[in-house]
Amino acid sequence: MLTLTLSMLLGLLALSVTAAATVGLLGLTLAEFHSPLSLANAMGELAWGTSAEFLLVAIPLYVLMGELLVSSGVAGRMYGAVSKWVSWLPGGLLNANIGASALFSATSGSSVATAATISTLALPEQKKGGYHAPLFLGSIAAGGTLGILLPPSINMIVYALIANVSVPKLYLAATLPGLLLTGLFMGLIVGICLRRPSLAGQRPSVSWSERIGVLPDLLPPLAIFVLVIGVIYGGIATASESAALGVVAAMLLCLWNGALSWEMLGRAFEATLRTTGMIILITLAAFFLNFVLSSIGLTTRLVSSVSALDLPPLGMMLAIILFYIILGCFMDTLAMLVTTAPLTVPIVVSLGYDPVWFGVMLIVLCEMGQLTPPFGMNLFVVHSVRGEGRFMDVVVGVLPFLAVLLLMIVLLLAVPQLALWLPGWMSK
Amino acid sequence: QLPATHLRVVGGGSHNYTFSAVEQPFWRDTLPGASGGRVTAELVGLSESGLKGPEVVRLLRAEALDVAMGVFAFVSGDDAGFEGVDLPGMAPDIETAHKMVRAYRPVLAARMRERHGVRLLATVPYTAQVFFCREPVTRLEDLKGRKVRTRGRNMSDFVSALGASPVTIAFAEVIPALQTGVVDCAVSGIGSGNAAKWYDVAKHLYNLPTDWSIGFYAMSEARWRELEPAVQQFLQAQAQVLENRLWDETARENAYALACNTGQGECRIHTPADMQARTPEGADREAVRAVAAKVAAAWGERCGQECKAAWNGSAGKALGVTLP
Amino acid sequence: MLERVARGGAWIGGLGLLAASWLIVIDLLARKVLGLSLGGADEIAGYVLAVSSAWAFPITLLRRSHIRVDVVYTHMAPKARVVLDCFALICLGVFVGTLTYHAWHVLAESIAFRSVSNTPLQIPQWIPQSLWFAGYAFFLLTVVVLGACALARVTAGRWQAVGALIGIHSVEEEIVAETQSAGTPIDTSPAAPGAAARPQR
Ligand code: NA
Ligand code: NA
Numbered sequence: 041m042l043t044l045t046l047s048m049l050l051g052l053l054a055l056s057v058t059a060a061a062t063v064g065l066l067g068l069t070l071a072e073f074h075s076p077l078s079l080a081n082a083m084g085e086l087a088w089g090t091s092a093e094f095l096l097v098a099i100p101l102y103v104l105m106g107e108l109l110v111s112s113g114v115a116g117r118m119y120g121a122v123s124k125w126v127s128w129l130p131g132g133l134l135n136a137n138i139g140a141s142a143l144f145s146a147t148s149g150s151s152v153a154t155a156a157t158i159s160t161l162a163l164p165e166q167k168k169g170g171y172h173a174p175l176f177l178g179s180i181a182a183g184g185t186l187g188i189l190l191p192p193s194i195n196m197i198v199y200a201l202i203a204n205v206s207v208p209k210l211y212l213a214a215t216l217p218g219l220l221l222t223g224l225f226m227g228l229i230v231g232i233c234l235r236r237p238s239l240a241g242q243r244p245s246v247s248w249s250e251r252i253g254v255l256p257d258l259l260p261p262l263a264i265f266v267l268v269i270g271v272i273y274g275g276i277a278t279a280s281e282s283a284a285l286g287v288v289a290a291m292l293l294c295l296w297n298g299a300l301s302w303e304m305l306g307r308a309f310e311a312t313l314r315t316t317g318m319i320i321l322i323t324l325a326a327f328f329l330n331f332v333l334s335s336i337g338l339t340t341r342l343v344s345s346v347s348a349l350d351l352p353p354l355g356m357m358l359a360i361i362l363f364y365i366i367l368g369c370f371m372d373t374l375a376m377l378v379t380t381a382p383l384t385v386p387i388v389v390s391l392g393y394d395p396v397w398f399g400v401m402l403i404v405l406c407e408m409g410q411l412t413p414p415f416g417m418n419l420f421v422v423h424s425v426r427g428e429g430r431f432m433d434v435v436v437g438v439l440p441f442l443a444v445l446l447l448m449i450v451l452l453l454a455v456p457q458l459a460l461w462l463p464g465w466m467s468k
Numbered sequence: 469q470l471p472a473t474h475l476r477v478v479g480g481g482s483h484n485y486t487f488s489a490v491e492q493p494f495w496r497d498t499l500p501g502a503s504g505g506r507v508t509a510e511l512v513g514l515s516e517s518g519l520k521g522p523e524v525v526r527l528l529r530a531e532a533l534d535v536a537m538g539v540f541a542f543v544s545g546d547d548a549g550f551e552g553v554d555l556p557g558m559a560p561d562i563e564t565a566h567k568m569v570r571a572y573r574p575v576l577a578a579r580m581r582e583r584h585g586v587r588l589l590a591t592v593p594y595t596a597q598v599f600f601c602r603e604p605v606t607r608l609e610d611l612k613g614r615k616v617r618t619r620g621r622n623m624s625d626f627v628s629a630l631g632a633s634p635v636t637i638a639f640a641e642v643i644p645a646l647q648t649g650v651v652d653c654a655v656s657g658i659g660s661g662n663a664a665k666w667y668d669v670a671k672h673l674y675n676l677p678t679d680w681s682i683g684f685y686a687m688s689e690a691r692w693r694e695l696e697p698a699v700q701q702f703l704q705a706q707a708q709v710l711e712n713r714l715w716d717e718t719a720r721e722n723a724y725a726l727a728c729n730t731g732q733g734e735c736r737i738h739t740p741a742d743m744q745a746r747t748p749e750g751a752d753r754e755a756v757r758a759v760a761a762k763v764a765a766a767w768g769e770r771c772g773q774e775c776k777a778a779w780n781g782s783a784g785k786a787l788g789v790t791l792p
Numbered sequence: 793m794l795e796r797v798a799r800g801g802a803w804i805g806g807l808g809l810l811a812a813s814w815l816i817v818i819d820l821l822a823r824k825v826l827g828l829s830l831g832g833a834d835e836i837a838g839y840v841l842a843v844s845s846a847w848a849f850p851i852t853l854l855r856r857s858h859i860r861v862d863v864v865y866t867h868m869a870p871k872a873r874v875v876l877d878c879f880a881l882i883c884l885g886v887f888v889g890t891l892t893y894h895a896w897h898v899l900a901e902s903i904a905f906r907s908v909s910n911t912p913l914q915i916p917q918w919i920p921q922s923l924w925f926a927g928y929a930f931f932l933l934t935v936v937v938l939g940a941c942a943l944a945r946v947t948a949g950r951w952q953a954v955g956a957l958i959g960i961h962s963v964e965e966e967i968v969a970e971t972q973s974a975g976t977p978i979d980t981s982p983a984a985p986g987a988a989a990r991p992q993r
Contacts (some may be wrong), residue, residue: 056876056960057883061860064887068542077476081530084894085523088921092842093520094834095638100809100841204515208644275649278637280837284816291810309806310799310903313844317852317857325887330518331983335476335533337510372859386516399900417859466647522910526901545910545917546901583905615823633823636834636911666959 041074041338049379059375060322067329074336083328092323094280095207098197101283102149105264105310108290109147110157114260118143118148119161121254126226126244131233133169134179135226137162141183142222143258143295146265146287146412148187149194150315151373151410155184155418159425172239173429175232178437181418182225182444185407188373190218191269192283195377195406196399198323202330202381203395207279208272212466213396213459216405217452221404224444232440262290273466308454321375326378333382342385353391354453361405361449362383368409372417377406393456400459401452408445470506473699478524478536480592480683480702482513484770485659485721485737490713491507491537499706502715507702509535520522528688529585537592539683548771552779553591554682554765558787560753562719565593565680571786575778579684587692589703590685590711593658594676595722597623600670602652604744608752611674617642617654622767623678627655627756629759639664646670657681658725659718659738667741673729676756767791794937797930797993798850811815821889832913839920849888850934858884862960874951878942885935892928899925924930 045066052062071079090096109115122143123136141158148154159180166176181468188195191211200207233240268286271277277285294300333339346356367376381402388398413435423434452458472747479491495509514521514537522545524538544550549645552573559565569591577588605611612631618624624634635651645651646669654666661667685707692700720737727733731740748756768776768791776791814835819833852858865876901907902917909915938958945953 053861054864055879056860056862056865057880059861061880061884061887064891065883068890075476077534078531080532080890081894081897082523082527082532084896084898085526086518087891087895088842088898088924091521091845091924092838092920094838094841097812097834097837097841101813104806104809104813204640206640206644208641208648219887236940260588272644273648275647276824278641278645278650280818280834281820284813284837285820287810287813288817289552304812305806306803309809310802310855312809313802313805313848314852314855314857316805316845317848317850318857318948320841321849321852322859327518334512334517338510339516340510371861375859382518411960526898530897542910546905546907621910621912621914628912634831634912 042342043212044069045338059372059379060325063322063329064325067325067332069461070329070336070338071332074338079332079335080141080329086328086331087324090327091320093201095197095201096320096323098192098207098280098283099149099319101280101287102192102194103153103315104308104312105268105283105286105290106148106150106153106157107311108287108294109264111248111304111308112260112290112294112297114293114297115144115157116161117254117257117388118261119158121257123165123240124251127243127246129226129230130237130243131229131240133162133165133171134176134233134240137176137179138183138186138196138222138225138229141180142186142190142218143261143265145186145188145190145218147192147261147268149192151185151187151407152417152421154187155181155421156425158184159303159422161233163426174433174437175229175239175440177422177426177434178439179225179229181411181434181438182415182441183393184418184421185410185445186218187221188406189214189221189400189403191215192279192286193403194319195374195403197279198319198374198378199381199399199402201323202326202378203385205395205398205399209268209396209463210399211272211279212399214465216462217400217404217448217458220244220458221444221448222452224448225441226373228440228444260293264293265418277427322375323378326382329379330382339383339386341458342383343390346387347390353393356391357388357393357453360388361401364402365408365412368405369412370415371409372408372415373406375442375449376409377402394460394465397452397456398460401449404452405447408442408449411445413443437450470503470698470702471696473507473695475507475713476534477509477511478517478519478533479511479513480537481515483660483663484594484657485663486515486592486594486714486717488677489721490710494713498709502562502709503702503775507699513521525580525584525586525686528686529690531688531690533688534691535589535685537683537685539681541622541679541681544621546669547579548767549622549775549778550576551622552749552771552775552783554620554679555760555764555783556621556679557756557763558789559680560677560756562593562596562680562715563720564787565677565682566715567786568783569593569680569682572779572783575782576684579646580684581689585689586742587689588686589686589707590693590714591684592682592711592714592716594683595718595725596675597655597679597681598658598661598666598677599653599655599674600661600666601672601674601741602646602649602670604672604746605653606746608676608748611653612738614652615650617645617651617677619655620639623655623765624691625763626678626759629763632683641665642666643669659721662725662728662741664737665739667729667739667743671743672698673726673743673745675726764789766791793805794850794934795854798934801847801927801930802851805837805847808840808844832911835909835911835913835915839915839924842924843920843927846931848928849931852932853884853931853938856958856960860960865960870955871951873959874954876945877954877960878939881935881939881942881958885932886937888928888932888935891916892925892932895925895928897916 062412121138122140126135126139129135144154196210267289268282271282419434480487495511500508524536525543527533536557540553565579579772580586580588614632615635616627616632617632618627627634642654728735728738729741729743730745731742780790816833819830822830899921902921907917942954942958
């Protein structure tokens with residue numbers, strides 16, 4: 041039955057059937073043929089219960105907040121300021137791409153939004169500065185993936201709901217790995233540019249007074265970050281409430297900058313609802329599939345047969361990681377997360393791993409998925425904003441960053457405390 | 469010999485002590501053992517099945533579930549009458565709670581069968597639902613103005629009537645919320661709170677049982693009718709076994725839980741912690757009784773004349789309380 | 793027509809989300825600053841999400857933003873792609889049809905049992921659920937009408953035109969949508985904000 045399930049899942053996806061419909065129809069088929077109960081009757085209640093879940097309210101609010109921030113022009117000024125601050129490093133603006141991505145990530149829950157925003161801001165500078173195209177493109181695509189690792193993060197909200205773990209805990213757990221990964225990306229750029237100065241492009245010369253002058257431009261995104269994330273740990277708000285605060289603050293910023301108009305709101309609303317519709321439809325299909333899988337006993341059977349394999353936990357974990365790396369080549373990462381996490385989380389927990397740690401690991405695997413061809417959302421985004429040249433430029437450009445992500449996975453495996461230390465320390 | 473029957477069971481939250489101590493062994497060993505291997509069952513926890521709780525009765529009726537456990541406070545949106553089994557502040561100890569539930573059981577069973585198309589198999593208690601707080605609570609007065617995590621309508625009403633502000637947040641979010649002060653207190657089972665390690669972030673226990681989170685095991689009435697009479701009889705008898713064990717084991721858990729949370733005295737089931745505990749006494753107990761009566765009267769109004777009369781004639785009689 | 797209703801739905805959904813944000817923030821401020829508990833903002837925000845996401849599905853479909861994996865798709869001949877597009881739409885239709893049918897049951901039961909929310913607000917469930925169900929019903933209608941339009945184009949032999957209707961968003965289109973909605977203040981953006989480079993019907 042497991043083989044049938046997996047082959048139907050992959051088959052329908054390969055036939056380019058809408059992911060949500062694939063997941064939903066798979067659930068209906070299994071319910072029809074593998075259970076004497078009328079499991080399909082649970083579909084309506086599950087859809088209502090899932091889509092009225094307060095935790096998920098954070099998703100459209102994060103998207104709306106990002107849309108409003110970009111419209112207000114805050115993001116553009118932020119990129120300019122970051123580039124003035126880090127451009128003295130070998131690699132110049134390449135570092136700015138990573139730094140600005142990290143900073144934008146702090147106000148955005150999605151990698152695609154981060155990559156699209158930074159590409160639009162950064163790409164015009166690539167030719168001007170004479171940067172090696174692949175490396176420049178790669179730095180944007182890779183930097184964009186920080187969007188889901190550094191809090192806030194849509195993927196983490198969805199994972200928290202599936203794995204029944206706390207969102208603030210997950211955010212804390214991802215913070216150190218997120219900062220470390222930012223550092224590793226920058227270290228990689230500096231390392232490459234020191235060995236091959238021809239790739240590095242010219243470093244813009246910036247005076248200190250200029251740097252001080254642009255500092256105010258960094259304030260709005262930092263303020264939003266402090267507001268959205270700070271209030272959670274300051275004991276003021278839950279994750280969803282903090283997202284609402286972010287939306288209100290972003291709206292006030294737009295008003296302040298004179299960017300608020302009905303036309304702009306209409307665009308922001310439509311973009312927000314497009315993304316929300318996509319995420320919620322697939323999430324509620326996945327919840328239905330999850331109910332069916334557990335009702336027909338497949339989850340229990342899978343967990344017990346995996347335990348019966350008697351692999352050492354590390355071996356099993358490596359197999360799971362490999363599975364996700366391969367799947368990530370072909371699937372959108374959010375779809376991958378919601379369709380597989382209900383199956384892998386019980387296994388991982390039965391192996392004795394912490395579900396919070398596994399959440400961080402899964403997010404890093406999602407980041408890889410966004411960068412691996414043939415289906416890598418961030419590759420597509422950067423290539424299209426560029427609007428010229430070969431797709432392979434982007435692919436070649438992300439290869440070194442993929443190696444860094446692999447290193448990150450090894451580090452997380454070797455030192456689980458990387459993720460677990462901060463949440464543990466905060467609870468002292 | 470009984471005809472071969474297989475049941476798919478959605479049990480309670482698998483993080484609860486009684487899930488592994490009673491529910492698992494019952495469905496895995498007791499039931500097949502007593503039937504000579506003819507009646508078997510497969511058990512999953514509520515959250516593993518992706519359900520949230522309020523939909524359980526509807527899913528039973530729709531035959532999307534065979535046998536399932538639910539908590540009355542969660543399913544009462546479809547029927548306020550369910551709340552009568554566990555009115556807040558009415559039962560200061562588990563013996564009283566048991567008396568109240570036993571008296572109300574026939575009313576419940578009839579209501580579930582006639583209005584909802586489900587068959588009540590067993591009632592399920594949890595440990596006393598008490599306050600886990602960040603700051604000391606020495607008197608009832610101290611709860612005033614605190615933000616308290618509750619679940620369900622009646623408990624919120626009770627907590628508001630005590631002068632606190634009820635807040636609803638998910639179980640998984642309670643620890644960070646207590647840690648950071650998003651809430652000042654959280655109500656949960658005195659045993660379940662220990663099992664979830666709330667003592668790490670809440671150092672003060674106010675041992676005022678708000679209610680007992682009474683729940684049920686039930687089966688879809690349509691599925692029940694498909695069973696042969698011999699199986700029905702067998703299940704009915706075994707459900708009583710399950711119910712008795714659940715009450716006995718919960719009473720045991722409840723008896724040790726205070727000692728576990730404070731780390732003083734005999735702690736046999738949970739983990740010893742170092743909480744400071746206070747139990748309401750004297751005037752505070754009187755005040756609780758007055759608040760409980762007020763909340764119960766408001767419930768009676770919501771539930772309607774017939775429902776109130778049924779309660780007065782059963783649970784009310786057992787407790788010596790009459791709703792106006 | 794469909795487009796208009798879907799856009800209207802998006803507007804209402806967006807305004808709803810914005811209003812829900814303000815409500816949550818006001819509730820938060822009242823709690824933190826004034827020590828008042830209004831309560832219920834979380835519950836209402838949940839309903840807003842349920843209703844606005846139901847009304848978001850049609851616009852997501854019209855903008856062809858529901859996720860489809862194009863690994864095989866991109867290597868197909870144009871006519872084969874149309875076949876895949878139609879197959880995908882049929883699968884979506886079956887799924888959405890079933891979902892809408894069961895959503896109706898949820899609403900019908902809430903009406904029959906006069907269900908109220910299990911919170912101090914005691915909101916009659918039929919109010920948010922009927923708005924939610926209407927979103928699903930409109931989504932189903934969108935799928936059916938799109939299918940009919942696609943069929944009409946196929947029978948008229950206009951194969952290319954089908955892709956613009958129900959095909960997979962090419963990456964170029966996707967990014968135009970991203971950056972436009974972002975309205976990034978950069979002179980390289982391909983078109984003035986609002987100028988729809990999206991396929992129009
Ligand atoms: Na982020
Ligand atoms: Na990929």
